[in-house]
Amino acid sequence: MKSILLGTAALALTAGVALADTVRLGTEGAYPPYNFINDKGEVDGFERELGDELCKRAELTCEWVTNDWDSIIPNLTSGNYDAIIAGMSITEEREEVVDFTQGYTPPSxxxxxxxxxxxxxxxxxxxxxxxxxxxxxxxxxxxxxxxxxxxxxxxxxxxxxxxxxxxxxxxxxxxxxxxxxxxxxxxxxxLGGGIGMAFRESDDELRGKFDAAITSMKEDGSLNELITKWEVGGTW
Structure with missing residues (x-):
């Protein structure tokens, strides 16, 4: 599966962050307004803006990777990227294979x-x-x-x-x-239980960093602002 690297998303890792490598965020790039490829050939949309902000708050360096939807979970578990942020609904079936953060959008x-x-x-x-x-x-x-x-x-x-x-x-x-x-x-x-980020079951630490960042965006109202801006469903 070919991947397209589409630029860094946030601040460099600080010395206190245990995860040393760049975090690769996998998305489809074909599901507006959640994610799409803009005229510059870059990932854009609600999840691009959200993912960049989450990486900033988690003090992680991130880059974007695109992948076809039908193989997006297998290519996460095989290590082609480190997280999925692609309009993916949280379901019991998927939770048998991957672990989700809390939802960053309510069920729509x-x-x-x-x-x-x-x-x-x-x-x-x-x-x-x-x-x-x-x-x-x-x-x-x-x-x-x-x-x-x-x-x-x-x-x-x-x-x-x-x-x-x-x-x-x-x-x-x-x-x-x-x-x-x-x-x-x-x-x-x-249908579904809202949309969340998906991670390999072995990556609890990384999932926890993004989960905390989502919580902080809910608490300060910035997540609702993004949801309203991109018109992706109900607010928290």
Whole structure:
């Protein structure tokens, strides 16, 4: 898996910090407004700004690495980077493989979007990104699931008629609906336990540093400011 290093994120390590190496933050770079690649070829979005601030508060030197979503956890556990910060919902299934910080966003709803309001959400063909909580939910509803590697491809599948609807984070779908003929269909679907950073189970010390930094941002209100700025869901 090729990785793209996209610059340092924060202050240099001080002498008192036990972790000597640069911390590599893995993200997808394809899920706005959480993370995306800007016109300069750099990781941008809510999680870029959040991750940089967390590294600063934790007194860690960080750099960004991009990785396809479907292999983002395996490449964390194999050591290609040290943490995932990629719009990843905290679930019991994922916690069997990785350890999460506390959530840095509250649980936010998923939603269906389609080209018309009369689609069959339980008997039709529903697109979702591979290895997501939305894909698992579609299977549970009895609908026919079609999975795609990237969120953009799920939208394209609906527009081309390959799928009747897409299920994804409502935060992601809202700008797509506003900019196209897509419409929201049915009720919002509450899934997951909020979004957090993921770490190898052996990296408790590193996870603890980021967890403390998230706590400090909640306490001083700066995390809510970022959430509001990037419109990524409810505040704390």
């Amino acid at each position: 709803p998923s939603a269906y979007a389609a080209m018309s309001s009369d689609v069959d959400l339980t008997g039709g063909i529903i697109a979702a990104q591979t290895a997501t909580i939305q894909a698992n939910h579609v299977v549970d509803t009895g609908a026919t699931l079609v999975e795609y590697p990237t969120p953009d491809e799920t939208i394209a599948a609906v527009k081309s008629g390959e799928a009747d609807a897409v299920l994804a984070d409502k935060d992601y779908l809202e700008p797509e609906v506003e900019a196209s003929d897509l419409v929201f269909v049915g009720d919002d679907v509450p």
